[in-house]
Structure formats: C-alpha cells, structure tokens
Amino acid sequence: MMPELGKYAQAVLSSYGLSLLLLAGLVGISVIRSRRVARDLRAVEERVKRNG
Amino acid sequence: MGSIWEYANPKKFIATVDRVLPFVAGLAVLSLVVGLIWGFFFTPEDYRQGSTVKIIYLHVPSALMAINAWMMMLVASLVWLIRRHHVSALAARAAAPVGAVMTVIALLTGAIWGQPMWGTWWAWDPRLTSFLILFLFYLGYIALWAAIENDDTAADLTSVLCIVGSVFAVLSRYAVNFWNQGLHQGASLSLDKEENVADVFYHPLLVCIAGFILLFIALVLLRTRTEIRARRTRALLARERMT
Numbered sequence: 001m002m003p004e005l006g007k008y009a010q011a012v013l014s015s016y017g018l019s020l021l022l023l024a025g026l027v028g029i030s031v032i033r034s035r036r037v038a039r040d041l042r043a044v045e046e047r048v049k050r051n052g
Numbered sequence: 053m054g055s056i057w058e059y060a061n062p063k064k065f066i067a068t069v070d071r072v073l074p075f076v077a078g079l080a081v082l083s084l085v086v087g088l089i090w091g092f093f094f095t096p097e098d099y100r101q102g103s104t105v106k107i108i109y110l111h112v113p114s115a116l117m118a119i120n121a122w123m124m125m126l127v128a129s130l131v132w133l134i135r136r137h138h139v140s141a142l143a144a145r146a147a148a149p150v151g152a153v154m155t156v157i158a159l160l161t162g163a164i165w166g167q168p169m170w171g172t173w174w175a176w177d178p179r180l181t182s183f184l185i186l187f188l189f190y191l192g193y194i195a196l197w198a199a200i201e202n203d204d205t206a207a208d209l210t211s212v213l214c215i216v217g218s219v220f221a222v223l224s225r226y227a228v229n230f231w232n233q234g235l236h237q238g239a240s241l242s243l244d245k246e247e248n249v250a251d252v253f254y255h256p257l258l259v260c261i262a263g264f265i266l267l268f269i270a271l272v273l274l275r276t277r278t279e280i281r282a283r284r285t286r287a288l289l290a291r292e293r294m295t
Binding site: 005007 | 093102104106107110114153156164165168281289291
C-alpha cells in the first residue's frame with residue numbers, strides 16, 4: 001500500500017509528519033481553548049446572575 | 053438575505069458559527085483526507101523531482117493560505133479601523149496564529165524539498181526571504197495583541213501593523229515575478245493552463261487547496277467565537293470588580 005518513495009522517502013515523510021503534527025496541534029489548541037473559554041464565560045455569567 | 057453587517061453583532065455571529073461550523077469543519081476534514089491520500093498514494097513520481105513532488109500537496113496550499121490569511125486580516129483590520137466593529141478586529145486576531153502555522157508549514161516543507169532539489173535548505177531568494185519576513189510579521193502581530201491590555205488600542209495598533217505587513221504578503225506572492233533571480237520557480241497554479249503542473253498532480257492539488265481553505269475558515273470561525281467569548285468574560289469580570 002505504501003508508495004515507493006525511493007531515495008527521497010525521508011524528505012517526503014518528514015514533510016507530511018511535520019505538517020500534520022503542526023495542523024493537529026493548531027486544531028487541538030484551538031478546540032481546547034474554545035471549550036475552556038466557553039466554560040469560564042458560563043461560570044462568570046452564572047455568578048453575575050446570582051449576585052444580581 | 054440580510055446585510056453582512058448583521059454579523060458585526062457578536063450574538064448573531066456566534067449563533068451563525070454554531071450552525072455552520074460543523075459543516076465547514078466536516079468538509080475541511082473530508083477534502084484534506086481525500087486530497088492528501090490521493091496525492092500521497094495515488095500519484096506518480098515526477099520525472100525530474102522524483103517522489104518529492106508529493107510535497108506539493110502541503111507546500112502549495114499552505115503557502116497560498118499563509119498569504120491569503122494575511123489578506124483576510126488586512127480586510128478585517130480595515131473594517132475595524134473604518135467601522136469599529138469588534139467582531140472584525142477579533143476575527144483578524146483569531147486568524148493570525150492560523151496564518152503563522154501555515155507560513156511555518158510552507159517554510160519547512162519548502163526547505164525539506166529544497167535540500168535534495170536545490171542542494172540547500174535555504175537561499176536568500178526573493179520569495180523565500182519575503183516569506184520569512186511575513187512570518188516575522190505574524191509573530192510581531194500576535195505579540196502586539198498579547199502585549200496591550202486595552203482591546204481597542206490593541207486592535208488599532210495591530211491593524212496598522214497589518215497594513216504595513218501587507219507589503220510582504222503581496223511580495224511573497226509576486227516576488228518571483230518582480231525579480232528574475234533566485235531559486236524559487238514560478239507559480240504551480242495559474243489561470244493560464246499552460247503554466248500549471250500536469251493534470252495528474254493538478255487535480256489532487258486542487259482538492260488539497262480546497263481542504264486548506266476550508267480548514268482555515270473553520271479555524272477562524274472557531275477562534276473568533278472564542279475571542280468574542282473571552283472578551284465578554286473580561287468585560288463581565290471588570291464590571292464585577294467595579295461593583
């Protein structure tokens with residue numbers, strides 16, 4: 001299944017590995033921060049509502 | 053059909069993002085998976101570049117998005133400066149890390165491709181150099197947002213920086229045409245079909261480009277929603293401290 005990459009295998013595989021790692025990191029960080037900020041906002045809004 | 057300015061209302065913007073984000077993200081993943089698998093597994097070697105031609109499916113879309121992300125930030129910054137819509141300033145802020153990562157991918161894959169093809173990881177070629185400067189502008193832009201406490205002042209100053217940096221975004225795109233020197237070849241894609249890469253590489257490349265564009269849109273929508281919520285949290289906390 002793996003294509004024959006010949007003498008450039010290292011260059012091709014490292015390009016894909018690094019790029020996918022960076023993209024996954026960016027998506028992961030964005031999603032985690034989005035959830036954390038949404039949770040923080042909910043908590044603050046509830047507190048404000050409670051305290052009038 | 054409502055006006056685009058309706059989305060300057062943060063509540064309306066968030067409601068729209070909640071609705072469209074799953075579709076955009078799903079399409080982005082689908083296009084990327086199809087494009088990259090097609091390009092990596094089912095395209096032949098190039099007669100000159102060998103298997104390194106497969107790097108094109110990452111390098112070209114990321115380079116394209118590195119430039120276009122800055123252009124999107126420029127438009128959003130101008131909207132902020134002219135109409136003072138907070139959502140547009142926050143959208144520019146949200147796009148910067150995405151553009152910076154795209155620039156890093158373009159620089160890294162370019163260097164990895166350049167080593168076997170040009171015999172060097174790096175050359176002070178017009179396109180490469182303007183791309184490196186664009187990356188530094190991205191870092192400066194992100195740092196400036198982080199350094200200034202007042203959101204409106206930060207938006208003003210980063211907007212000005214964005215306008216200045218646009219020179220390098222344009223140079224990154226057209227440097228190969230301006231200067232007939234350097235190692236970097238001409239564009240891989242062009243409206244003139246004669247200048248395009250061969251069809252066997254071209255079609256999966258188009259799918260990968262669509263995937264990168266959709267991923268960029270999905271990430272900017274997600275991150276802008278986050279920035280709007282973070283801003284509201286800061287405003288509520290400030291109000292709480294005052295009472």
